[in-house]
Amino acid sequence: MSALLQVTGLTAHYGDFQALFGVDLTLDQGQTLAIIGANGAGKTTLMRAITGIARVTGGSVLLDGQRLDRMAAPEILHAGVAMVPEGRRLFPSLTVEENLRIGAHARQGSGFWTLPRIHDLFPVLRDRRDHPATALSGGQQQMVAIGRALMANPRVLLCDELSLGLAPVVIREIYAAFPAIRDSGTAIVVVEQDIGQALKVATRVHCMMEGRITLSGAPADLGREAIHDAYFGVRQG
Numbered sequence: 262m263s264a265l266l267q268v269t270g271l272t273a274h275y276g277d278f279q280a281l282f283g284v285d286l287t288l289d290q291g292q293t294l295a296i297i298g299a300n301g302a303g304k305t306t307l308m309r310a311i312t313g314i315a316r317v318t319g320g321s322v323l324l325d326g327q328r329l330d331r332m333a334a335p336e337i338l339h340a341g342v343a344m345v346p347e348g349r350r351l352f353p354s355l356t357v358e359e360n361l362r363i364g365a366h367a368r369q370g371s372g373f374w375t376l377p378r379i380h381d382l383f384p385v386l387r388d389r390r391d392h393p394a395t396a397l398s399g400g401q402q403q404m405v406a407i408g409r410a411l412m413a414n415p416r417v418l419l420c421d422e423l424s425l426g427l428a429p430v431v432i433r434e435i436y437a438a439f440p441a442i443r444d445s446g447t448a449i450v451v452v453e454q455d456i457g458q459a460l461k462v463a464t465r466v467h468c469m470m471e472g473r474i475t476l477s478g479a480p481a482d483l484g485r486e487a488i489h490d491a492y493f494g495v496r497q498g
């Protein structure tokens with residue numbers, strides 16, 4: 262059986278600067294993949310390359326066999342890959358519900374994720390539906406950003422640094438929604454700086470350093486030392 266998302270030999274550049282060096286990864290339906298790594302490792306660039314925002318200069322990205330790396334960002338979203346960007350990027354002048362409905366513009370046909378289902382996933386968004394999105398707490402805004410991406414009914418949901426700046430209790434609340442998202446048939450890729458959190462939610466973990474994947478495996482098979490080496494490149498202590 263071929264993978265849902267297959268990334269092969271992906272390279273990406275910002276001008277002359279090469280940020281990704283031949284990245285390979287596969288994601289199957291029902292999987293949650295975590296990408297971990299220090300600042301500047303290339304995690305965000307990888308998400309941006311998959312979604313057509315960063316310039317792909319080599320390799321390929323296939324969704325169910327369909328070539329994405331030659332498409333523009335809006336086409337990739339239509340094809341079924343949606344991203345929750347770092348910093349959420351909500352529309353500040355719109356309400357919570359308007360932000361969610363904007364996500365639906367990218368959907369193709371019918372699908373599991375509807376406004377009532379987003380409200381069931383994050384009930385606070387039902388209560389706050391008429392509030393300006395920016396009046397919500399950071400965690401609630403993150404829920405809107407996830408809901409907006411889900412409204413496109415993606416086959417793959419890419420989440421960049423969901424936990425950034427949020428309290429542990431809020432992070433737990435957000436990650437508690439993951440099983441329901443996976444059960445809906447949407448596979449997930451999370452970029453996470455919190456290694457513990459990544460190991461908890463992921464079926465597979467990839468560690469990145471300097472634009473390359475330096476370690477991959479199931480959380481249970483990855484030792485602390487191996488992760489440390491792959492993350493920092495050197496063993497300390």
Ligand SMILES: Nc1ncnc2c1ncn2[C@@H]1O[C@H](COP(=O)(O)OP(=O)(O)OP(=O)(O)O)[C@@H](O)[C@H]1O
Nearest residue numbers: 275278280298299300301302303304305306307454
């Ligand atoms: N717009 C840009 N122009 C030029 N270089 C960039 C740009 N964005 C990122 N880079 C560089 O590409 C490399 C990878 O950055 P990237 O943001 O993908 O890393 P990251 O692992 O997501 O780190 P962080 O957690 O800090 O976001 C870094 O060296 C960074 O300085």
